[in-house]
Amino acid sequence: MKKTILMGLALVAATMAQAAGDRVFALAPAGDVDAALAEQVRARIEENSGAAVRLAPAVPQEPGQTLEAIGRAAARTLAETDHSIIVLARAGSDQPQGVCLPQERFAALNLDRLEAGADAxxxxxxxxxxxxxxxxxxxxxxxxxxxxxxxxxxxxxxDLDRMSGNFCPPCLD
Known part of the structure; x- marks a missing residue:
């Protein structure tokens, strides 16, 4: 009886580990984005989402490179266990605030646009x-x-400054 219970618990634990493994995201800084900022953002995203988020190596960034190009370069570095990658870049105020291409498994955020009128x-x-x-x-x-x-x-x-930083209960599920 104890063996059956232990085997059942092991099966449940393995199933949960597999499900968690399906939700691994990578977050990478690009170019001159501060690694400490990237780690702080990574930790808060992980805390607020409940998903595993790993800090990926920095993505090289060329001057004038578009967010799409930065994101595609980052997507080429994905590990087998990664669902997708989020890149923090400084692409200039002429680039959009962010780009998200789920079919290519990346999103790139432009910190230059997010930083307007903001302290650290x-x-x-x-x-x-x-x-x-x-x-x-x-x-x-x-x-x-x-x-x-x-x-x-x-x-x-x-508007981000007035918005909640959390998911509502249905979205969190």
């Missing part, structure tokens, strides 16, 4: 919120209508 703490919070948002896009989740969810739509970067 606000930049970290904005990058975390956008990281959570693109993570759900990579999982092909829909936006949420609940106003206290991180997945609710917004119009301006400054």
């Amino acid at each position: 703490a606000k930049l970290e919070r904005r990058a975390t919120q956008e990281g959570l948002r693109v993570m759900t896009m990579l999982l092909e989740m829909s936006p949420c209508p609940f106003p206290l969810c991180v997945l609710v739509g917004y119009e301006k970067t400054e």
